Amino acid sequence: MEENKTCLVCKKTEDEIPLILLTYKGKDLRICPQHMPVLIHNPHELVGKLDGAEGFEAG
């Protein structure tokens, strides 16, 4: 997985929107406020985008 400074869902950059920094499996990930709820409530939508997302539980 390429590590770069974009939202892991929509690929917006930190120049376009404030990004929330996450750490996961020793890597830094970024997600925009718009997609933070996806991570919380619909993590299965991140399957294919985020390694291991199929094992996440919805909050």
Ligand SMILES: [Zn+2]
């Ligand atoms: Zn996003």
